[in-house]
Amino acid sequence: xxxxxxxxxxxxxxxLPLLTIVVPMVAGPLCVLFGNRHIAWLLAFLASLASFLFxxxxxxxxxxxxxxxxxxxxxxxxxxxxxxxxxANAFVLLLISGISTxxxxxxxxxxxxxxxxxxxxxxxxxxxxxxxxxxxxVVTGDAxxxxxxxxxxxxxxxxxxxxxxxxxxxxxxxxxxYLILGTIGATFFVIGIGFLYIATxxxxxxxxxxxxxDMDGNRTVQAGFAFIVVGMGLKAAIYPLHLWLPxxxxxxxxxxxxxxxxxxxxxxxxxxxxFMFSVFQPEFVFELHTLTWIIMPLAILAMFxxxxxxxxxxxxxxxxxxxxxxxxxxxxxxIGLATKxxxxxxxxxxxxxxxxxxxxxxxxxxxxxxKGSSFTKNLNGLGKQMPLTCAAFVVGGLSLIGVPGTAGFxxxxxxxxxxLEVDLWWLALLxxxxxxxxxxxxxxxxxxxxxxxxxxxxxxxEVPMSMLIPMWVMAxxxxxxxxxxxxxxTSASVAADSLLRGGVQ
Amino acid sequence: xxxxxxxxxxxxxxxxxxILFALYVQFHGDYSPGGGFQAGVIFAVAFILFGIVxxxxxxxxxxxxxxxxxxxxxxVLLYAGTGIYSLMLGSQYLNYSAFTPDxxxxxxxxxxxxVELGVGITVAAVMVAIYYAFAARPPVISDEDW
Numbered sequence: 001x002x003x004x005x006x007x008x009x010x011x012x013x014x015x016l017p018l019l020t021i022v023v024p025m026v027a028g029p030l031c032v033l034f035g036n037r038h039i040a041w042l043l044a045f046l047a048s049l050a051s052f053l054f055x056x057x058x059x060x061x062x063x064x065x066x067x068x069x070x071x072x073x074x075x076x077x078x079x080x081x082x083x084x085x086x087x088a089n090a091f092v093l094l095l096i097s098g099i100s101t102x103x104x105x106x107x108x109x110x111x112x113x114x115x116x117x118x119x120x121x122x123x124x125x126x127x128x129x130x131x132x133x134x135x136x137x138v139v140t141g142d143a144x145x146x147x148x149x150x151x152x153x154x155x156x157x158x159x160x161x162x163x164x165x166x167x168x169x170x171x172x173x174x175x176x177x178y179l180i181l182g183t184i185g186a187t188f189f190v191i192g193i194g195f196l197y198i199a200t201x202x203x204x205x206x207x208x209x210x211x212x213x214d215m216d217g218n219r220t221v222q223a224g225f226a227f228i229v230v231g232m233g234l235k236a237a238i239y240p241l242h243l244w245l246p247x248x249x250x251x252x253x254x255x256x257x258x259x260x261x262x263x264x265x266x267x268x269x270x271x272x273x274x275f276m277f278s279v280f281q282p283e284f285v286f287e288l289h290t291l292t293w294i295i296m297p298l299a300i301l302a303m304f305x306x307x308x309x310x311x312x313x314x315x316x317x318x319x320x321x322x323x324x325x326x327x328x329x330x331x332x333x334x335i336g337l338a339t340k341x342x343x344x345x346x347x348x349x350x351x352x353x354x355x356x357x358x359x360x361x362x363x364x365x366x367x368x369x370x371k372g373s374s375f376t377k378n379l380n381g382l383g384k385q386m387p388l389t390c391a392a393f394v395v396g397g398l399s400l401i402g403v404p405g406t407a408g409f410x411x412x413x414x415x416x417x418x419x420l421e422v423d424l425w426w427l428a429l430l431x432x433x434x435x436x437x438x439x440x441x442x443x444x445x446x447x448x449x450x451x452x453x454x455x456x457x458x459x460x461x462e463v464p465m466s467m468l469i470p471m472w473v474m475a476x477x478x479x480x481x482x483x484x485x486x487x488x489x490t491s492a493s494v495a496a497d498s499l500l501r502g503g504v505q
Numbered sequence: 506x507x508x509x510x511x512x513x514x515x516x517x518x519x520x521x522x523x524i525l526f527a528l529y530v531q532f533h534g535d536y537s538p539g540g541g542f543q544a545g546v547i548f549a550v551a552f553i554l555f556g557i558v559x560x561x562x563x564x565x566x567x568x569x570x571x572x573x574x575x576x577x578x579x580x581v582l583l584y585a586g587t588g589i590y591s592l593m594l595g596s597q598y599l600n601y602s603a604f605t606p607d608x609x610x611x612x613x614x615x616x617x618x619x620v621e622l623g624v625g626i627t628v629a630a631v632m633v634a635i636y637y638a639f640a641a642r643p644p645v646i647s648d649e650d651w
Contacts, residue, residue, distance in 0.1 A: 018597075018598045022589065022598065025581075029577075033578045035571070071597055
């Protein structure tokens with residue numbers, strides 16, 4: 001056991017996979033300990049910024065296809081818990097921490113407006129725990145550890161959503177709905193992990209991949225796979241399992257909605273990707289059948305049904321929530337096609353949709369601040385009163401539709417490319433058609449904002465700079481990543497490669 | 506429960522031994538069944554029992570809610586801090602052997618003791634916090650009040 005004495009000291013660079021998680025994890029309880037809402041905000045922001053810088057550094061390290069492996073407590077995998085960072089999760093880590101870093105300056109005013117002062121420190125503590133959980137789900141290379149971090153993020157999410165009760169009591173029932181469904185999802189996931197553990201005797205993902213390689217016909221493994229897909233499907237809000245999402249996004253405080261919409265479902269999709277392509281091999285017959293006959297049809301259903309429902313919503317927040325369900329459909333479609341290009345499309349859409357929805361929900365948060373509600377009927381003619389906010393909505397809306405020159409275009413173009421590559425021209429057509437539905441609901445809102453006359457006697461000021469700047473940082477990111485695709489495309493294709501290569505190096 | 510003399514006397518007698526037993530379970534956890542989680546629950550039970558018999562206001566005087574929250578945070582920080590200390594010694598997170606490089610077993614012993622103490626403090630605080638949250642709930646509005 002005298003191993004520690006002979007090991008060379010680790011540098012801070014070696015510790016990065018861990019520090020990304022530990023910094024926000026420690027900042028959370030520190031917020032409570034200081035008990036001051038200004039310090040809490042500052043801690044949250046600094047922790048988030050630190051995680052962002054660490055993730056960026058890690059992405060640079062692994063972009064050439066390297067893998068970082070960190071052994072917790074010095075216990076070597078497969079026995080010990082391993083944090084394993086390759087291009088796929090470094091990219092998702094960068095997305096989550098980047099979004100959080102931009103949201104927090106915005107959060108300050110918005111939270112002050114929507115949540116009572118007493119709860120601010122606890123709010124930032126929960127936010128940091130949720131952030132930690134999401135990062136942890138992505139960084140870890142241990143299947144059971146995924147579940148632990150998933151619970152950390154979920155439990156804090158329930159609290160965060162319930163904090164919307166200040167504005168609308170329905171936040172409580174929405175949080176409760178999500179609690180029940182989220183718990184079922186997490187339970188299914190852990191049952192699936194249990195089955196895999198019975199069959200293989202290991203929890204390390206790399207080790208699982210090796211041991212599962214010749215277990216194609218094993219019923220236990222197949223059942224485990226089914227449980228994991230359904231469990232994560234619930235968390236990712238794949239179409240028929242999305243029922244918690246509209247309520248949760250609609251009634252949560254604006255900042256929480258921005259954060260969840262941009263990151264939470266993305267982390268779940270990442271886990272799905274990891275399990276479907278790294279832990280299980282796509283060559284498995286049962287997996288191929290699942291992808292072709294279950295995942296693909298559900299994805300197409302989501303693209304149309306959820307977009308159609310979105311078009312009929314009267315609450316802008318709920319409209320965007322349904323649009324999120326539809327957009328998850330595109331990501332799932334990329335998984336269903338299971339080629340390298342389609343996986344790149346999924347990963348790049350994770351990113352592009354993350355920044356797009358961040359802009360849109362930030363705009364809704366601004367409307368809520370100035371008009372007290374997000375119902376479309378209260379937003380008449382705001383284009384003249386809040387020009388910068390509304391312009392950001394237009395940019396986000398265009399990216400959501402997938403207009404060339406915006407980030408949304410890149411991911412849809414890649415997805416169509418993937419469909420054509422396997423000669424599914426009708427699928428390419430469906431992708432374009434469902435984008436037209438997005439035009440319907442985005443245009444509907446733009447019409448209310450710009451074409452309608454403002455309501456009599458209402459004056460809405462522009463929101464403070466601390467909210468406008470983050471909003472426009474994201475809006476400009478939507479355009480930037482639509483024009484300059486070097487960073488995202490390279491990362492996504494390396495990530496797809498490392499996913500497909502799986503644990504077997 | 507002012508008129509329940511027996512309950513009050515026995516509660517007063519029991520609170521001390523319960524806390525003592527919790528500490529035994531806490532610090533003897535590495536030789537016998539027990540550890541931070543169990544000890545934390547037992548520790549919290551002393552306060553919950555006191556609260557049930559003497560009322561929420563009395564127990565809140567002993568262990569005010571703001572202090573409960575601080576303790577919940579301190580426990581987590583103690584756990585995470587142990588890990589960070591091992592980081593600063595140039596080893597992996599929570600690698601207890603780093604504490605006493607010449608004799609890793611001692612380091613491991615100290616490490617688990619501190620970590621379990623952190624678990625115990627947080628669990629006890631959270632248990633009490635949950636009890637406060639439930640007990641302090643205002644009674645449900647009766648039908649006539651609607």
